[in-house]
């Protein structure tokens with residue numbers, strides 16, 4: 291039997307072992323689902339400040355270093371790639387340290403707490419020559435990939451409009467305790483745009499749909515929440531953001547609506563995208579993970595419903611008729627990172643680039659300005 295050599299192994303260290311750090315560990319643990327994939331992954335080191343979380347990672351046999359000091363992790367010669375999943379106010383300092391340590395980086399969104407931080411991280415990434423990408427997983431779902439393929443096929447005719455949305459609902463419960471994502475000093479002034487925005491811009495930006503103008507509607511509804519200690523704490527981030535953008539496509543101005551909502555009645559974690567043209571269109575939502583809607587204008591106009599299977603960008607051993615979910619697209623995103631880092635992406639959809647992350651921040655900064663001035667802002 292052939293044993294792969296060390297060149298094929300991507301050795302990962304995680305800084306921030308909370309919700310997403312553990313999600314990454316679980317993706318690595320299921321890496322064997324990928325078929326004929328050129329890179330193996332090994333989680334070798336984890337850093338978090340909480341003992342209970344470090345204890346959780348003890349169940350992973352490949353983890354050789356557990357530490358509360360990220361500098362110790364960065365000093366380890368065993369680590370090739372660092373995944374950083376910490377609150378937004380720590381992004382810039384830790385990302386820059388990862389690059390200074392000579393490691394590759396999969397950054398979490400929003401890639402810095404604000405536009406200035408994102409630009410500094412992007413510039414450091416370029417100067418370092420390290421492989422740096424940012425997390426955004428939903429485009430790796432089969433339905434999302436089909437929408438991308440249709441948008442690129444030239445079969446849409448003239449582009450009419452684009453919608454890209456990410457809706458949450460649990461904040462509608464006023465008794466939900468506050469957390470760092472609801473506080474400007476940790477989450478950033480852009481609030482929900484920083485939290486959910488990368489998910490809605492990844493596909494449009496990759497398709498070349500760069501907003502030239504934006505008019506925003508931002509809403510703050512709950513201004514305090516239980517602090518979990520019997521009192522209340524200020525909750526000062528934007529809850530909902532709607533960005534009404536203009537695109538310039540083939541000499542025409544095309545509207546694109548981006549919605550990022552923590553207060554979207556009934557929507558648990560609903561990410562959806564729709565592109566409409568004069569000749570065709572497509573719509574996909576995680577609310578119906580197996581369903582792709584395609585618009586066709588022939589003799590009659592019709593929306594056709596397609597029952598999707600498990601046709602992920604990177605083939606897996608999972609049965610082709612099974613339905614995909616969040617852990618699957620997150621693993622596929624990591625596969626895209628590993629493949630692109632090894633020069634094996636082969637034209638497939640890739641993770642968010644540092645330039646795209648900066649562009650997302652330019653849009654969100656313009657969104658803040660638009661809300662303040664009640665005017666459309668050039669991006």
Ligand SMILES: NC(=O)c1ccc[n+]([C@@H]2O[C@H](COP(=O)([O-])OP(=O)(O)OC[C@H]3O[C@@H](n4cnc5c(N)ncnc54)[C@H](O)[C@@H]3O)[C@@H](O)[C@H]2O)c1
Pocket residue numbers: 305306307308309310311337338339340343358360374375376377378380398399400425426427484485
């Ligand atoms: N891609 C996605 O779908 C997705 C989903 C949720 C969150 N995120 C992003 O992931 C990042 C983390 O979010 P989360 O939901 O996992 O948060 P979380 O609060 O669950 O986890 C953050 C962890 O970072 C640890 N931490 C804080 N300071 C640290 C330090 N100095 N050194 C080491 N560890 C430290 C905390 O102890 C905590 O365990 C954020 O950037 C967030 O926007 C992405």
